[in-house]
Amino acid sequence: xxxxxxxxxxxxxxxxxxxxxxxxxxxxxxxxxxxxxxxxxxxxxxxxxxxxxxxxxxxxxxxxxxxxxxxxxxxxxxxxxxxxxxxxxxxxxxxxxxxxxxxxxxxxxxxxxxxxxxxxxxxxxxxxxxxxxxxxxxxxxxxxxxxxxxxxxxxxxxxxxxxxxxxxxxxxxxxxxxxxxxxxxxxxxxxxxxxxxxxxxxxxxxxxxxxxxxxxxxxxxxxxxxxxxxxxxxxxxxxxxxx
Numbered sequence: 001x002x003x004x005x006x007x008x009x010x011x012x013x014x015x016x017x018x019x020x021x022x023x024x025x026x027x028x029x030x031x032x033x034x035x036x037x038x039x040x041x042x043x044x045x046x047x048x049x050x051x052x053x054x055x056x057x058x059x060x061x062x063x064x065x066x067x068x069x070x071x072x073x074x075x076x077x078x079x080x081x082x083x084x085x086x087x088x089x090x091x092x093x094x095x096x097x098x099x100x101x102x103x104x105x106x107x108x109x110x111x112x113x114x115x116x117x118x119x120x121x122x123x124x125x126x127x128x129x130x131x132x133x134x135x136x137x138x139x140x141x142x143x144x145x146x147x148x149x150x151x152x153x154x155x156x157x158x159x160x161x162x163x164x165x166x167x168x169x170x171x172x173x174x175x176x177x178x179x180x181x182x183x184x185x186x187x188x189x190x191x192x193x194x195x196x197x198x199x200x201x202x203x204x205x206x207x208x209x210x211x212x213x214x215x216x217x218x219x220x221x222x223x224x225x226x227x228x229x230x231x232x233x234x235x236x237x238x239x240x241x242x243x
Contacts, residue, residue, distance in 0.1 A: 008130055008131060008137050008141070009127060011130060011137070011138070011141040011145075012123070012126040012127040012129075012130040012131075012141055012144075013123050013126070013127070014145065015122075015126070015144070015145035015146075015149035015150070016119040016120075016122050016123035016126065016149055017123075019115070019119055019149065019150065019153045020041075020115065020116070020119050023111070023112060023115045023153075024037075024112075026108070026226060026230070027108055027109075027112050030106060030233075032103055032109060032112055032113070033103060036097070036101065036103060036113070037112075037113075037116050039097060039116075040094075040097050040113050040116025040117050040120065041116050041117075041119065041120035041123075042120060043093035043094075043096060043097050043116075043117050043120065044090070044093060044116060044117040044118060044119060044120020044121040044122075044123075044124070045120050045121065045123075045124045046093055047086070047089040047090045047092070047093045047117060047120070047121045048089075048121055048124050048125060050089035050092060050093070051085040051086040051088070051089035051090075051121075052085075054084075054085035054088065054089065055080075055081045055082070055085040055086075058080065058081065058085075059081050071192075071196055074191075074192050074195035074196045075188075075192050077191070077195055078187075078188050078189075078190075078191035078192040078194075078195055079184070079188040079191075079192070082187065082188075082191050083183075083184045083185075083187035083188035083191060084184055084188075086121070086187065087155065087159070087180060087183045087184045087187055088180065089121075090114075090117050090118060090121060090155075090156070090159065090183070091159060091179065091180055091183075093117050094113060094114055094117050094159065094160070094163065097113055097116075097117065098110075098113055098163070098167075101113075104167065106233045106236075107164045107165075107168060107229035107230075107232045107233050107236075108164070108226070108229045108230055108233055109164070110160040110161065110163040110164030110165075110167060110229070111156070111157050111160035111161055111164065111225070111226060111229060112160070113160065114156040114157065114159045114160025114163060115153060115156045115157065115160065117156065118152045118153060118155060118156025118159070119149075119152065119153060119156065121152060122148070122149045122152035122153070123149075125148075125152075126141075126144055126145075126148070126149055129144060129148075130144070147194075147211070147215065150215065150219075151186075151187070151190050151215060151218070153222075154186060154215070154218040154219065154221075154222050155183040155186055155187050156183070157222040157225055157226065158182040158183045158186055158221075158222065158225070159179060159180070159182065159183045161182075161222075161225040161226075161228075161229065162175045162176075162178040162179040162182060163179050164229060166179060168232075186218060189214060190211070190214065190215070190218075193207055193210055193211045193214060194211060197211065
């Protein structure tokens with residue numbers, strides 16, 4: 001592998017690595033086995049191909065792959081061809097990872113494993129986008145590093161949060177819906193704003209600001225979710241100190 005290619009891959013992977021480290025620091029008191037974390041990342045890469053298996057036939061049938069010139073076209077692409085197949089694929093991989101995992105014994109673990117899957121997906125996707133950008137790889141890596149990869153982190157936190165609530169019996173029927181609906185909704189809104197920005201002359205700055213504000217709200221929501229599950233775990237260990 002050439003030095004040039006190595007630099008591009010490193011630039012594409014760096015945001016996911018940084019976010020993974022941040023998540024693992026939050027879980028440092030009772031960390032998960034490294035082999036299972038790595039497996040989660042590998043499952044996230046697999047989710048890319050699962051999502052393509054869902055979206056490609058639909059996009060071929062409708063002829064709408066990357067063909068969005070209106071808001072409604074952007075909305076269709078964002079939800080039907082991106083958010084729904086991608087989040088369904090991630091949830092399948094998360095379920096495969098956790099269905100017989102004896103280490104899934106804390107509330108925060110659901111988010112930790114979901115983030116592994118989500119960042120595995122985001123890292124592989126980012127490599128494809130950055131390599132595909134040609135001479136503009138640096139700008140693409142920077143833009144996606146501050147928006148798209150963190151967005152996948154946020155979607156994963158939402159999925160993992162509700163997955164944990166269901167797993168530990170917190171209103172499982174109601175929260176089972178949100179396991180998939182919350183990340184799809186957040187992902188779809190994010191992509192709709194981003195895609196509309198590309199086809200709306202004169203509104204680029206307004207939509208860019210809207211996208212940044214939306215990401216900031218997602219960041220604050222995810223921070224609360226992480227803190228809530230950490231608090232639930234601490235409360236459990238305070239009441240059961242010998243576990």
